[in-house]
Amino acid sequence: MSNGLVIKDLRVSIGDKEILKGINLTVETGVVHAIMGPNGSGKSTLAHVISGRPGYEVTGGSISFDGHDVLDLEPEERAALGLFLAFQYPVEIPGVTNVNFLKTAVNSLRKARGEKDLDPMAFLKLLREKAKTLDLPEDMLKRQLNVGFSGGEKKRNEMLQMAVLAPKLAILDETDSGLDIDAIRIVAAGVNAQRAPDRSFLVITHYQRLLDYIVPDVVHVLAHGRIVETGDADLARRLEKTGYAEYTTAA
Amino acid sequence: MIHIGKNTRSTIVSKGIAAGRSDNTYRGLVRVLAGAEGARNYSQCDSLLIGDKCGAHTVPYIESRTPFSTLEHEATTARISDDQLFLCRQRGLSSEEAVALIVNGFCKEVLQNLPMEFAVEAQKLVGISLEGSVG
Numbered sequence: 001m002s003n004g005l006v007i008k009d010l011r012v013s014i015g016d017k018e019i020l021k022g023i024n025l026t027v028e029t030g031v032v033h034a035i036m037g038p039n040g041s042g043k044s045t046l047a048h049v050i051s052g053r054p055g056y057e058v059t060g061g062s063i064s065f066d067g068h069d070v071l072d073l074e075p076e077e078r079a080a081l082g083l084f085l086a087f088q089y090p091v092e093i094p095g096v097t098n099v100n101f102l103k104t105a106v107n108s109l110r111k112a113r114g115e116k117d118l119d120p121m122a123f124l125k126l127l128r129e130k131a132k133t134l135d136l137p138e139d140m141l142k143r144q145l146n147v148g149f150s151g152g153e154k155k156r157n158e159m160l161q162m163a164v165l166a167p168k169l170a171i172l173d174e175t176d177s178g179l180d181i182d183a184i185r186i187v188a189a190g191v192n193a194q195r196a197p198d199r200s201f202l203v204i205t206h207y208q209r210l211l212d213y214i215v216p217d218v219v220h221v222l223a224h225g226r227i228v229e230t231g232d233a234d235l236a237r238r239l240e241k242t243g244y245a246e247y248t249t250a251a
Numbered sequence: 252m253i254h255i256g257k258n259t260r261s262t263i264v265s266k267g268i269a270a271g272r273s274d275n276t277y278r279g280l281v282r283v284l285a286g287a288e289g290a291r292n293y294s295q296c297d298s299l300l301i302g303d304k305c306g307a308h309t310v311p312y313i314e315s316r317t318p319f320s321t322l323e324h325e326a327t328t329a330r331i332s333d334d335q336l337f338l339c340r341q342r343g344l345s346s347e348e349a350v351a352l353i354v355n356g357f358c359k360e361v362l363q364n365l366p367m368e369f370a371v372e373a374q375k376l377v378g379i380s381l382e383g384s385v386g
Contacts, residue, residue: 053337075340085341091334095356104352105342112343144356161342 010061021225037222080112082168188213
């Protein structure tokens with residue numbers, strides 16, 4: 001079954017505080033959705049809950065992906081279904097090279113899907129190809145994962161992981177934050193190159209700028225834990241002028 | 252480590268891993284005898300903690316009988332963070348694979364200096380002995 005991501009009346013708390021207050025969202029296969037919203041509206045929480053990060057309590061509602069009930073699955077099982085999260089703050093893993101990390105990830109995913117390990121030479125070829133399209137120097141592949149990477153390098157490295165792991169749904173959690181204009185363009189080009197009929201994106205961002213480069217099919221506004229407005233790319237442009245004031249005061 | 256001759260050099264690299272309720276202690280003596288002028292030692296002790304009920308302790312002993320020696324000691328302690336684990340699992344690794352990957356990264360500096368056959372064994376051993384340490 002491939003009907004994409006379906007979220008119904010999702011409620012999530014951290015401790016006593018309710019962060020998401022009934023989210024309804026459907027991301028069909030092959031479509032690019034953007035979620036915008038002010039700080040603290042629950043955007044990152046939504047991204048984390050979809051991908052299964054511990055520490056959140058789901059108090060109601062459901063998330064399904066291609067017909068699978070996602071909330072019952074471990075993070076790695078969700079990854080095997082083709083869910084990918086590009087982190088807002090990618091963490092460092094000292095001593096583990098980029099190549100080694102990605103090879104382990106690729107082979108774990110293949111194992112979970114009942115496929116054989118990828119031949120090391122074929123893997124390296126794939127990796128070099130993808131790194132080139134993202135304008136990443138080859139020596140970055142041999143460096144330790146995110147150790148000593150600049151902000152832009154970390155985010156580009158997330159895009160590299162996305163390109164290599166080829167997910168069905170990629171969630172970009174404020175991938176544009178902390179990037180200069182050139183880096184945003186490179187990241188956006190990386191995403192655009194991967195837009196495909198069998199792949200959808202959920203792009204979370206504060207700013208419209210990223211959406212100038214990654215033109216979304218649907219734009220949602222998240223405020224106070226609810227989706228308060230849905231529209232097309234024009235909605236994002238309007239927000240750039242008016243800001244989020246109308247949503248933050250209304251509630 | 253005992254320095255006897257002039258201008259002798261040594262390096263100690265210790266990597267300790269503590270999981271569950273275990274504690275890990277490094278004790279090491281570096282002794283420089285009176286005649287060992289210009290001796291140099293560098294000791295590095297890194298500890299990795301898995302879980303929140305384990306500990307790491309570093310007790311370096313240094314005895315120098317000559318004022319003309321240089322002895323350095325450095326110690327670090329790190330914990331496998333939830334963020335690191337989640338990153339690995341989001342990319343498809345099971346939590347055990349994730350811990351093994353992170354731990355092997357931590358020990359790499361030592362393991363890569365071992366003879367090939369032993370390095371492979373050691374790597375597997377690390378994987379086995381950590382089974383079930385996160386959960």
